[in-house]
Amino acid sequence: MIQMYHVHMSYGQDSPALTDVTMRVEKAEFAFLMGPSGAGKTSLLRLLFLAERCDSGQVLLFGKNVARIRESEVPFLRRRIGIVFQDFKLLPSRTVRENVGMVFEVMGKPRREAIRKTNESLRLVGLEHKASSYPLKLSGGEQQRVAIARAIVNDPPILLADEPTGNLDPDLSREIFDLLSEVNARGVTVMVATHDTDTVGRSQKRVIQLEHGRIVAGGLREQ
Amino acid sequence: MTRIAYFLKRAFLHLARSLTVTGVTVGTVAVVFLLLSVFALVGYNLSLLADRLGEGLRLNVFLADDCDASARDAIRKRLEESSKVSSVVYISRAEALEKFKKRLGARAVVLDGLQNPVPASLQATFISTERNPASIGELAQKVVNLPGVEDVQYGQAWLDKFFRFVGTSRMLGLVIGILVVLAAGVIISNTIRLSVFARREEIQILKLVGATDGFIKAPFYIEGILLGLLGAAIGTLIAWAAFIFLVSNVFVSAGLATVRMGISFLPLPAVGAIVLTGGFLGALGTVSSLWRYMKV
Numbered sequence: 001m002i003q004m005y006h007v008h009m010s011y012g013q014d015s016p017a018l019t020d021v022t023m024r025v026e027k028a029e030f031a032f033l034m035g036p037s038g039a040g041k042t043s044l045l046r047l048l049f050l051a052e053r054c055d056s057g058q059v060l061l062f063g064k065n066v067a068r069i070r071e072s073e074v075p076f077l078r079r080r081i082g083i084v085f086q087d088f089k090l091l092p093s094r095t096v097r098e099n100v101g102m103v104f105e106v107m108g109k110p111r112r113e114a115i116r117k118t119n120e121s122l123r124l125v126g127l128e129h130k131a132s133s134y135p136l137k138l139s140g141g142e143q144q145r146v147a148i149a150r151a152i153v154n155d156p157p158i159l160l161a162d163e164p165t166g167n168l169d170p171d172l173s174r175e176i177f178d179l180l181s182e183v184n185a186r187g188v189t190v191m192v193a194t195h196d197t198d199t200v201g202r203s204q205k206r207v208i209q210l211e212h213g214r215i216v217a218g219g220l221r222e223q
Numbered sequence: 224m225t226r227i228a229y230f231l232k233r234a235f236l237h238l239a240r241s242l243t244v245t246g247v248t249v250g251t252v253a254v255v256f257l258l259l260s261v262f263a264l265v266g267y268n269l270s271l272l273a274d275r276l277g278e279g280l281r282l283n284v285f286l287a288d289d290c291d292a293s294a295r296d297a298i299r300k301r302l303e304e305s306s307k308v309s310s311v312v313y314i315s316r317a318e319a320l321e322k323f324k325k326r327l328g329a330r331a332v333v334l335d336g337l338q339n340p341v342p343a344s345l346q347a348t349f350i351s352t353e354r355n356p357a358s359i360g361e362l363a364q365k366v367v368n369l370p371g372v373e374d375v376q377y378g379q380a381w382l383d384k385f386f387r388f389v390g391t392s393r394m395l396g397l398v399i400g401i402l403v404v405l406a407a408g409v410i411i412s413n414t415i416r417l418s419v420f421a422r423r424e425e426i427q428i429l430k431l432v433g434a435t436d437g438f439i440k441a442p443f444y445i446e447g448i449l450l451g452l453l454g455a456a457i458g459t460l461i462a463w464a465a466f467i468f469l470v471s472n473v474f475v476s477a478g479l480a481t482v483r484m485g486i487s488f489l490p491l492p493a494v495g496a497i498v499l500t501g502g503f504l505g506a507l508g509t510v511s512s513l514w515r516y517m518k519v
Contacts, residue, residue, distance in 0.1 A: 049431070051431075072435075075430070075433045075434060075435045075436075075438075076433065077433075078430075078431065078432065078433035079432075079433035083431055083432075089424075089427070089428050089431070090428075091424070091425055091428060093240075102428075102429070102432060103432045103433070105229065106429060106432050106433055106434040106438060107433065108225075108226060150432070
């Protein structure tokens with residue numbers, strides 16, 4: 001589902017963000033991306049949702065090399081990838097329902113389908129009763145659940161999360177990880193960048209370890 | 224169709240949400256277009272006046288008493304050769320005398336018993352685009368020294384000056400008009416830039432959930448065009464209201480009722496063109512601000 005082969009990436013003249021990264025995550029797999037700050041976790045995820053391009057190497061999503069795809073194709077690829085961020089990235093001026101339903105506005109899907117899927121997604125994250133609230137009226141944990149609802153509302157095969165519990169206390173963090181596991185159990189490939197070692201240790205899931213832009217463990221399953 | 228409705232809805236929502244900025248922009252653009260309309264109005268009426276004065280412009284070539292038919296034909300031929308001339312009419316001494324008598328009316332008796340004092344003439348009428356002192360003067364120079372020509376006459380010196388004034392005003396109006404229009408473009412562009420800046424987070428999120436650039440840009444274009452159209456329409460409307468007020472109150476009470484007869488407001492196509500220019504500028508201003516701020 002997600003493959004990277006000998007990927008190099010740098011931001012301008014700075015020292016490389018990723019060096020010779022090779023890794024593979026299978027369909028419906030759950031993988032943690034671990035490493036200290038600055039190890040390249042965010043850069044790796046940004047390559048996957050095409051916010052950045054690599055200098056060399058191959059990035060394959062759904063079996064297609066996306067390292068060199070045209071800029072005009074990017075939006076359509078992103079519709080097949082759900083993304084969750086540490087800072088939630090919700091629009092404060094729109095209600096929970098509008099924030100989640102926005103995905104269908106962008107895709108130009110019929111209203112009826114949008115409403116049905118939005119409600120379904122909010123039910124899954126347990127926030128159907130807060131559909132008419134504004135994000136800033138919700139707790140941090142609830143806001144992150146809204147962000148997850150938005151990320152999965154159109155059933156993307158891949159869900160990427162960048163430090164999704166970075167702003168949350170341990171109880172809420174566990175709640176979010178449980179939710180991500182639940183999404184994974186539905187067949188979605190989930191990749192989570194985090195440095196929450198407690199949760200990762202407990203979860204028994206696969207861990208890809210990054211240090212100074214290199215994968216030091218877990219890049220390929222056989223390792 | 225639902226897409227367009229969606230974009231319109233978003234654009235209106237954005238404009239309504241930032242009512243102050245919207246109001247200030249529309250107001251400023253309106254002032255700019257008020258200025259533009261006034262310039263256009265003055266220019267238009269000067270042109271109308273010039274046309275009216277131009278209609279009466281003819282080149283009169285007065286023939287000497289000893290001018291024979293062959294000399295007359297040569298002069299006539301020279302006049303008719305010019306592409307500026309639409310027709311040439313010969314007025315014999317007898318016809319000229321008749322006209323003169325008619326003009327004198329009852330006082331024509333003074334001519335009784337006198338030898339016919341008026342000369343024969345060739346009168347050249349010009350095509351509409353050439354009815355100006357410069358064109359006519361040029362032709363006059365060509366015929367004035369021909370044998371058989373006693374004198375040429377075409378309007379007065381003041382008319383020449385007036386036409387020169389109209390020409391200069393047109394040029395000046397054009398330059399100022401372009402500057403004013405550019406100013407409106409910059410104002411709209413800045414507003415859209417503010418709008419893009421205020422919504423940079425929204426743009427970023429939309430891009431992350433897979434919005435195409437077109438989807439993100441469309442509401443901004445609609446906003447820009449609406450701001451331009453609205454500002455231009457209000458500016459032109461104020462100009463029209465001021466014009467109606469001036470002609471119906473000030474001119475009349477100042478005893479200038481006759482002035483009223485000659486002047487008129489801009490014709491509808493011109494008003495339409497001005498308002499559409501506003502919309503066009505809005506789109507142009509949006510292009511320039513999106514181009515720089517869309518990279519997210």
